[in-house]
Amino acid sequence: MKTKLTELLGIEHPIIMGAMAWYTDSKMVSAICNAGGTGVIATGGRDLDWVRDQIRKTKELTDKPFGVNLMLMDPKVDQVADIVIEEKVAFVTLGAGNPVPFFEKLKAGGVKVLPVIPNLKLAKRVEEKGADAIIVEGMEAGGHIGTLTTMAHMTNIIPNVNIPVIMAGGFGDGRGIAAALLMGAAGVQIGSRFLVSHESSGHPNAKQRIIEATDTDVVVTGYSRGHGVRGLRSKFTDEYIAMEVSGVPQDELNKFATGTNKKAAIDGDCEYGLVQVGQSVVPITKEMSIKEIVDELMEETVKTLQKAPDLLK
Ligand SMILES: Cc1cc2nc3c(=O)[nH]c(=O)nc-3n(C[C@H](O)[C@H](O)[C@H](O)COP(=O)(O)O)c2cc1C
Incomplete structure (x- = not known):
C-alpha cells in the first residue's frame, strides 16, 4: 500500500508500532519491521547503555528503518538524542514536552522527526517548525492520554495540516485503519494490539x-x-x-x-501494578506473532477499502 507514511519512511504497510515503555525492544521492533510496518524502541525508564544496545540489536535483526522514542521529560533526553544520531536511526517520535528545540539537531543528523501531538495548535506549530510528520493520539489509547478522541482529532487536525498525519489511539482492527485512511490519515500508530504477541516480553x-x-x-x-x-x-x-x-x-x-x-x-503483578492498555481490547483474543497481527490488520484494511465503493451503488 502506498501512503504518505509508507513513502516517508520507505516501508510497505502504513503501520507504526508505537513506543511502549517496558515492552518495545529490539525483538518487537525488528519483528514489525520485518513484517512490513515499522516500530519504535521505548526509552522510558531505561539507561543509555540499554538504548544503544537495543538499537544495535535491532539493526542486527532487520535492515528496515525503525524509530526511537524521545521522552522529553527524561533528564537524559539530550544524550538519547545524541545516541540516535550517532547510530543513524531513521526517525524519532517525541512526546511529553516541547519537541521543537530538538528538531534542528536531529534533522541535521539525518533523523526524521515525528512528534506526538495533542491538539491542532501544536500540530500547526510543529509543521511550521519542520516536523516530517505528526502522530496524533486520541484518548482511546493505552498509557498516558490527553482529553480528545481519535475521531475528533481526525476531524479537527487532518484537513488543517499538510504534512502526513499518523493517527493513534483505539486502532485494533483493519476496519479502523481503513476508516483513518479514508479520513485522510497517512497511517496509524498502534500500541495495545501488539502487547499480546509472541515477541512481546510482557509478563x-x-x-x-x-x-x-x-x-x-x-x-x-x-x-x-x-x-x-x-x-x-x-x-x-x-x-x-x-x-x-x-x-x-x-x-x-x-x-x-x-x-x-x-x-x-515485567513482574506480572496485575493488581498492584497497572496493565496499561487502550480501549480497543475486544479484538485481542489470543497471543499471535507480530507478523500474523500485521497480516491480519492489512488484510482487513484492504477488504474494507475494497468494499467501500459498494456504498455508492
Ligand atoms: C503499555 C503502553 C506503554 C506506552 N508507552 C509509551 C511511551 O513510552 N512513549 C510514548 O510516546 N507512547 C507510549 N505509549 C503509547 C503508544 O505508543 C501508542 O501511541 C498507543 O498505544 C496507541 O493507542 P492504542 O493503545 O489504542 O493502540 C504506550 C502505550 C501503552 C499501551
Missing part, C-alpha cells in the same frame, strides 16, 4: 488479563488532575481513583503510581 499474567478483558474493564486514573493513564481496572486503579476524588495531594498520588507499569508488565 504472561499481563497478556492473559488483556485477552480476558472487555471494553468496560479499561479505566483511566488521574484524569481529573490532567494526568490520565489508561489501563485495566485493578485494586491499584480502584484505590488510586478513590484517593484522586477524595483530594489526596498529587505528589502522594504520583508516589503511589510510580513503577506500576513495570510491576505489571
Whole structure:
C-alpha cells in the first residue's frame, strides 16, 4: 500500500508500532519491521547503555528503518538524542514536552522527526517548525492520554495540516485503519494490539488479563488532575481513583503510581501494578506473532477499502 507514511519512511504497510515503555525492544521492533510496518524502541525508564544496545540489536535483526522514542521529560533526553544520531536511526517520535528545540539537531543528523501531538495548535506549530510528520493520539489509547478522541482529532487536525498525519489511539482492527485512511490519515500508530504477541516480553499474567478483558474493564486514573493513564481496572486503579476524588495531594498520588507499569508488565503483578492498555481490547483474543497481527490488520484494511465503493451503488 502506498501512503504518505509508507513513502516517508520507505516501508510497505502504513503501520507504526508505537513506543511502549517496558515492552518495545529490539525483538518487537525488528519483528514489525520485518513484517512490513515499522516500530519504535521505548526509552522510558531505561539507561543509555540499554538504548544503544537495543538499537544495535535491532539493526542486527532487520535492515528496515525503525524509530526511537524521545521522552522529553527524561533528564537524559539530550544524550538519547545524541545516541540516535550517532547510530543513524531513521526517525524519532517525541512526546511529553516541547519537541521543537530538538528538531534542528536531529534533522541535521539525518533523523526524521515525528512528534506526538495533542491538539491542532501544536500540530500547526510543529509543521511550521519542520516536523516530517505528526502522530496524533486520541484518548482511546493505552498509557498516558490527553482529553480528545481519535475521531475528533481526525476531524479537527487532518484537513488543517499538510504534512502526513499518523493517527493513534483505539486502532485494533483493519476496519479502523481503513476508516483513518479514508479520513485522510497517512497511517496509524498502534500500541495495545501488539502487547499480546509472541515477541512481546510482557509478563504472561499481563497478556492473559488483556485477552480476558472487555471494553468496560479499561479505566483511566488521574484524569481529573490532567494526568490520565489508561489501563485495566485493578485494586491499584480502584484505590488510586478513590484517593484522586477524595483530594489526596498529587505528589502522594504520583508516589503511589510510580513503577506500576513495570510491576505489571515485567513482574506480572496485575493488581498492584497497572496493565496499561487502550480501549480497543475486544479484538485481542489470543497471543499471535507480530507478523500474523500485521497480516491480519492489512488484510482487513484492504477488504474494507475494497468494499467501500459498494456504498455508492
Ligand atoms: C503499555 C503502553 C506503554 C506506552 N508507552 C509509551 C511511551 O513510552 N512513549 C510514548 O510516546 N507512547 C507510549 N505509549 C503509547 C503508544 O505508543 C501508542 O501511541 C498507543 O498505544 C496507541 O493507542 P492504542 O493503545 O489504542 O493502540 C504506550 C502505550 C501503552 C499501551
